[in-house]
Amino acid sequence: MKNSDKSTNPQVRRTHDLMLDAAGSLLSLGGPEAVTHLRVAAEAGVARATVYRHWPNRADILLDLLRRGANLDLVPPAADLAIEERVAGVLRGFAGALNGQSGQTLSAMIGLAEWDDDVFAALERMTQFGPKMLRNVLAACVEAGELVADTDLDLLADRLIGPLYLRRLLYHDEITDTYVEALVAATLVPQVPI
Amino acid sequence: MKNSDKSTNPQVRRTHDLMLDAAGSLLSLGGPEAVTHLRVAAEAGVARATVYRHWPNRADILLDLLRRGANLDLVPPAADLAIEERVAGVLRGFAGALNGQSGQTLSAMIGLAEWDDDVFAALERMTQFGPKMLRNVLAACVEAGELVADTDLDLLADRLIGPLYLRRLLYHDEITDTYVEALVAATLVPQVPI
DNA sequence: ACTTATGTGAGACATAGTGTACCATATGTT
DNA sequence: AACATATGGTACACTATGTCTCACATAAGT
Numbered sequence: 001m002k003n004s005d006k007s008t009n010p011q012v013r014r015t016h017d018l019m020l021d022a023a024g025s026l027l028s029l030g031g032p033e034a035v036t037h038l039r040v041a042a043e044a045g046v047a048r049a050t051v052y053r054h055w056p057n058r059a060d061i062l063l064d065l066l067r068r069g070a071n072l073d074l075v076p077p078a079a080d081l082a083i084e085e086r087v088a089g090v091l092r093g094f095a096g097a098l099n100g101q102s103g104q105t106l107s108a109m110i111g112l113a114e115w116d117d118d119v120f121a122a123l124e125r126m127t128q129f130g131p132k133m134l135r136n137v138l139a140a141c142v143e144a145g146e147l148v149a150d151t152d153l154d155l156l157a158d159r160l161i162g163p164l165y166l167r168r169l170l171y172h173d174e175i176t177d178t179y180v181e182a183l184v185a186a187t188l189v190p191q192v193p194i
Numbered sequence: 195m196k197n198s199d200k201s202t203n204p205q206v207r208r209t210h211d212l213m214l215d216a217a218g219s220l221l222s223l224g225g226p227e228a229v230t231h232l233r234v235a236a237e238a239g240v241a242r243a244t245v246y247r248h249w250p251n252r253a254d255i256l257l258d259l260l261r262r263g264a265n266l267d268l269v270p271p272a273a274d275l276a277i278e279e280r281v282a283g284v285l286r287g288f289a290g291a292l293n294g295q296s297g298q299t300l301s302a303m304i305g306l307a308e309w310d311d312d313v314f315a316a317l318e319r320m321t322q323f324g325p326k327m328l329r330n331v332l333a334a335c336v337e338a339g340e341l342v343a344d345t346d347l348d349l350l351a352d353r354l355i356g357p358l359y360l361r362r363l364l365y366h367d368e369i370t371d372t373y374v375e376a377l378v379a380a381t382l383v384p385q386v387p388i
Numbered sequence: 389a390c391t392t393a394t395g396t397g398a399g400a401c402a403t404a405g406t407g408t409a410c411c412a413t414a415t416g417t418t
Numbered sequence: 419a420a421c422a423t424a425t426g427g428t429a430c431a432c433t434a435t436g437t438c439t440c441a442c443a444t445a446a447g448t
């Protein structure tokens with residue numbers, strides 16, 4: 001087994017996926033505290049030592065879970081829609097992810113990221129994906145003259161995304177389509193193109 | 195010691211404060227995971243059993259820490275200022291709390307609140323304080339005709355507060371006065387009174 | 389098919405933390 | 419001074435961490 005690539009070895013992939021599934025169900029049932037090497041091993045039907053071999057500590061397990069959950073298949077909206085519809089489309093996709101398990105995982109990570117730089121780096125990668133797409137859409141709107149040229153895109157993206165996080169993480173309210181549309185309507189006030 | 199009120203007994207207050215101080219420093223150094231009964235006892239120079247007598251589990255310790263940190267002395271702004279200044283004043287006070295230890299404690303609680311209803315209830319009490327004051331200020335603005343009468347106050351409050359949380363909790367950026375003012379300027383667009 | 393490299397299973401071990409129980413002692417209250 | 423209560427200290431059973439060792443299973447190269 002020279003030149004063994006851990007990610008292509010079927011045995012490794014098998015146990016890895018088994019354990020990650022177990023960890024995922026433990027997380028969504030009991031929160032980050034419930035994700036222990038012992039329970040993951042028991043749940044996955046795997047030796048405890050094997051869990052330690054894949055992830056030295058709890059944060060690394062959660063990190064992997066986060067990476068897996070980060071596959072939010074956010075598709076950019078069609079370019080021929082009105083600006084409000086394009087922005088709302090991105091935000092709806094984003095809201096869907098937040099409403100689901102990604103939101104739960106995110107909740108768990110925020111506390112860890114405050115004291116663990118590796119977790120924070122992973123969190124950044126995950127959370128920058130949505131805003132980046134949004135900023136691209138907004139930049140296209142500026143190009144098309146649908147937004148004034150001196151628009152602060154970063155701030156505008158924050159103003160569109162911030163309330164969604166607020167609702168999900170702090171209020172524990174589901175982000176409805178109605179909310180997204182009201183938010184977009186209030187935020188994207190009609191502006192006179194230059 | 196008939197009719198003993200635990201909160202007035204000096205011995206109880208002393209040990210309680212000692213332990214809470216210890217817990218606070220453990221939290222800010224190592225995060226929620228570092229706040230164990232064992233370490234709090236050691237750090238406070240107190241018997242381990244005493245820590246358990248005051249708080250049966252970790253969440254209760256953090257809850258008390260949260261309550262103590264919730265004493266954000268947010269003073270309502272003077273009523274004779276311009277609307278932008280009043281709103282910005284509230285938000286600056288809020289941002290100050292988020293930038294400090296309250297933000298750190300909040301980070302720790304969000305993950306716990308996702309799976310612990312008691313923690314969520316406490317989190318709600320803490321996080322509703324700021325928005326409530328903001329809504330009061332905004333309601334006064336509507337009364338004074340500075341905002342149109344059909345303004346959705348809850349949504350507007352979310353739009354003002356959401357970006358602050360986003361910056362602090364997800365981006366780990368300090369919330370500067372400049373940011374607050376840009377946010378207020380962008381959000382409170384000039385409106386025609388009815 | 390044979391050999392080799394590597395991953396896994398199973399168990400031991402020391403350590404940290406949880407949660408409860410007990411009793412002697414210290415501290416407040418009356 | 420007498421009483422009530424909180425604390426200190428210790429023991430116990432349990433869960434979890436993190437490391438280690440060795441036999442066994444699995445995958446890859448020849």
